[in-house]
Amino acid sequence: MxxxxxxxxxxxxxxxxxxxxxxxxxxxxxxxxxxxxxxxxxxxxxxxxxxxxxxxxxxxxxxxxxxxxxxxxxxxxxxxxxxxxxxxxxxxxxxxxxxxxxxxxxxxxxxxxxxxxxxxxxxxxxxxxxxxxxxxxxxxxxxxxxxxxxxxxxxxxxxxxxxxVDLDRIRETEPDDSVDVAYARRLDEEANLESLFLGLAELRGRDWRVTVVGDGPERPVYERLASDLRIDERITFAGDLPLEERIATYRGAHVFAQTAEHCVFPTEMLWALASGCIGLVEYHTASSAHELVEGWDRGFRTTSEEELADAILAAGDLERRDYDETFAEYxxxxxxxxxxxxxxxxxxxxxxx
The missing domain is CATH 3.40.50.2000 (Glycogen Phosphorylase B;)
Known part of the structure; x- marks a missing residue:
């Protein structure tokens, strides 16, 4: 053609x-x-x-x-x-x-x-x-x-x-170290990473680790926030990573959190869900991310830091996976x-x- x-x-x-x-x-x-x-x-x-x-x-x-x-x-x-x-x-x-x-x-x-x-x-x-x-x-x-x-x-x-997304590429990539929550996005004014950090701060008494993938002008702000909330030792700011390393991170993670305020399609989240992550989405009117998890038994939609913390706890009861056939249509x-x-x-x- x-x-x-x-x-x-x-x-x-x-x-x-x-x-x-x-x-x-x-x-x-x-x-x-x-x-x-x-x-x-x-x-x-x-x-x-x-x-x-x-x-x-x-x-x-x-x-x-x-x-x-x-x-x-x-x-x-x-x-x-x-x-x-x-x-x-x-x-x-x-x-x-x-x-x-x-x-x-x-x-x-x-x-x-x-x-x-x-x-x-x-x-x-x-x-x-x-x-x-x-x-x-x-x-x-x-x-x-x-x-x-x-x-x-x-x-x-x-x-x-x-x-x-490329499902063959996901299957061929070895999982990275196990973490509880992954987040990935350019760290700008719409990243809204503070929602995730405030939710995690509610769970200080529990054992968890987070990897943040991405870089941008707001990274120093988020690093200071993690320090102020006394959760910085549990968070790894990985910076920008090539796709191969991002897939490995997602295959090793249990949950992928999407809290950005603006997103016409959550491509990075889709890579993570196809890599076996549970999907956790904070709803925003200018984000379509909730569309990926609606009606799915491994997805959570939240509207506040308290709900986000509860969803992370609930996700802990679901099995870990490093691949999910559910997303074959993508x-x-x-x-x-x-x-x-x-x-x-x-x-x-x-x-x-």
């Missing part, structure tokens, strides 16, 4: 959640030898229109991120020349969705809008326009799907497809098949052949 990905800004320009999400989808397709081309602003130094990286062809339709309108003007013609089976566009900037859709219509191909929702979705004229020009909208969670519907977009065109193969099935279904139902 020939797929035209449209993303003015890519992971090679900026490492954002939304850019990583779109890049992960193109990697899924490239792994199965689909013909993947990305239409973007140029990020390479050579003054050439295309660039090959990891079997993916990038088309630089502007000299850089300062030339958005040039990119938008050239996009329909570039897509038409490529003659794709599907156009798959990111939502930032929303103007590119309209331009990509026009190119798709000229090429006889449906347009998918990958709406990650990183930073929220403002109810603007361009966002509403983008939603209405797409033939299908894909979001990572029900929470983001709700944000899209609030733009006046009908539910029938919206599908929820989660971020994938494996890379399964998520890739969902995209491909959605592509083909839309082609058939809309007459794009």
């Amino acid at each position: 020939r797929v035209a990905f449209v993303s003015f800004e890519t992971v090679h320009h900026r490492d954002s959640e939304a850019n990583r999400r779109l890049h992960s989808v193109l990697e899924l397709l490239d792994e199965r030898d689909h013909d993947v081309h990305v239409f973007c602003a140029r990020f390479w130094e050579a003054d050439v229109p295309t660039f090959e990286r990891d079997d993916v062809t990038y088309h630089g339709l502007s000299s850089g991120l300062e030339s958005k309108w040039s990119f938008l003007a050239r996009l329909p013609g570039a897509i038409t020349s490529f003659d794709p089976d599907v156009v798959h566009a990111g939502a930032n900037p929303p103007e590119q969705v309209v331009s990509a859709s026009l190119g798709g219509k000229l090429a006889g191909a449906p347009t998918f809008l990958e709406w990650h929702g990183d930073g929220g979705i403002e109810n603007t004229w361009w966002n509403r326009r983008a939603g209405r020009w797409a033939d299908r909208i894909v979001t990572p969670s029900e929470m983001v799907a709700t944000w899209v519907r609030e733009l006046g977009i009908g539910s029938k065109v919206i599908s929820v497809v989660p971020d994938p 494996d890379r193969d399964a998520v890739r098949d969902r995209y491909l099935s959605a592509y083909r279904s839309l082609q058939d139902s809309s007459g794009f052949l």
Whole structure:
């Protein structure tokens, strides 16, 4: 299948959640030898229109991120020349969705809008326009799907497809030392690690150990808080770790705590749950993490430090695991098949052949 990905800004320009999400989808397709081309602003130094990286062809339709309108003007013609089976566009900037859709219509191909929702979705004229020009909208969670519907977009065109994890990679990774609770996130103002620490402080009289994975500007604040609460000797701040080491940590942990205030999809938590962790989520209106544990017998949803402490105690009665088949539907193969099935279904139902 020939797929035209449209993303003015890519992971090679900026490492954002939304850019990583779109890049992960193109990697899924490239792994199965689909013909993947990305239409973007140029990020390479050579003054050439295309660039090959990891079997993916990038088309630089502007000299850089300062030339958005040039990119938008050239996009329909570039897509038409490529003659794709599907156009798959990111939502930032929303103007590119309209331009990509026009190119798709000229090429006889449906347009998918990958709406990650990183930073929220403002109810603007361009966002509403983008939603209405797409033939299908894909979001990572029900929470983001709700944000899209609030733009006046009908539910029938919206599908929820989660971020994938690699179950084979989990099974092949040796568990690290046993710990009671793992936490992983960039330690910024939305990390809300204090909720976990305050809950753990309620359990000073019990034996527990915690590993915090991640780094960021608020790390010194959290280290001081742990010291002030007199629990610092039980907490290891591991800093940023490569995926292999994070998986090993999760396979050795009993519980994974997700307390962040903002999360459009809890990818790191999913790695941990598939690695056998019990899921402990503090509910926040701007976080979809609770969606992973609703109706699951190894998941807890809390709304306060007291409930969080109680949940940690209750989790102690559940068996330790280092792998969980429950999350097979999130494996890379399964998520890739969902995209491909959605592509083909839309082609058939809309007459794009």
